[in-house]
Amino acid sequence: DIQMTQSPSSLSASVGDRVTITCRASQSVSSYLNWYQQKPGNAPKLLIYTASSLQSGVPSRFSGSGSGTDFTLTISSLQLEDFATYYCQQSYSTPYTFGQGTKLEIK
Amino acid sequence: EVQVVESGGGLVQPGGSLRLSCAASGFTFSDYWMSWVRQAPGKGLQWVANIKQGGSEKYYVDSVKGRFAISRDNAKNSLYLQMNSLRAEDTAIYYCARGGALTGYYAYWGQGTLVTVSS
Numbered sequence: 001d002i003q004m005t006q007s008p009s010s011l012s013a014s015v016g017d018r019v020t021i022t023c024r025a026s027q028s029v030s031s032y033l034n035w036y037q038q039k040p041g042n043a044p045k046l047l048i049y050t051a052s053s054l055q056s057g058v059p060s061r062f063s064g065s066g067s068g069t070d071f072t073l074t075i076s077s078l079q080l081e082d083f084a085t086y087y088c089q090q091s092y093s094t095p096y097t098f099g100q101g102t103k104l105e106i107k
Numbered sequence: 108e109v110q111v112v113e114s115g116g117g118l119v120q121p122g123g124s125l126r127l128s129c130a131a132s133g134f135t136f137s138d139y140w141m142s143w144v145r146q147a148p149g150k151g152l153q154w155v156a157n158i159k160q161g162g163s164e165k166y167y168v169d170s171v172k173g174r175f176a177i178s179r180d181n182a183k184n185s186l187y188l189q190m191n192s193l194r195a196e197d198t199a200i201y202y203c204a205r206g207g208a209l210t211g212y213y214a215y216w217g218q219g220t221l222v223t224v225s226s
Binding site for chain 2 (some may be wrong): 001032034036038041043045046049050055087089091092094095096097098099100101
């Protein structure tokens with residue numbers, strides 16, 4: 001199975017900050033890497049698919065990059081509604097594993 | 108509007124069985140891979156299983172192989188997860204998620220159904 005490791009596991013930031021979350025795969029997943037946002041009590045929400053494609057309706061302050069084993073999710077200017085937990089997921093081979101999550105908290 | 112709605116969760120004793128259902132609407136169900144993803148209380152997401160459009164291909168995470176069975180009924184626009192020999196570590200919210208026609212990312216999720224395995 002492909003292991004997905006996110007860093008950091010938690011992060012404190014302020015409104016307006018630029019934030020980057022990284023995701024590393026234990027082997028190449030090409031560009032089959034997706035990012036989700038989850039708020040307490042809600043289902044995950046797709047933000048970015050295939051490493052860098054912005055899901056319809058997601059604000060342009062979210063962006064993704066990377067290929068192979070190293071990927072990043074960047075939020076260019078944090079808004080209050082962005083404080084949540086973020087997960088990466090590889091869809092290169094089953095089982096489609098998720099990272100352990102990065103909790104983004106208000107500083 | 109695309110919707111997937113899970114049902115069938117509840118409290119079950121260790122070693123027991125439960126069948127989850129997912130009712131889909133707002134899209135051509137038979138065109139898409141479908142999956143189950145779970146989340147233990149206070150923990151991260153874990154992919155459980157997926158099934159191809161016609162049901163000919165099914166994949167599982169190792170921890171549920173031989174105990175869980177994913178299936179679908181395209182005539183009823185429904186996805187199922189039969190869970191047998193349940194363990195305490197299967198306690199989680201189970202989400203139904205729509206995959207792509209050819210891709211493995213999930214743009215549509217249900218609200219989840221809680222399965223609690225406890226004596």
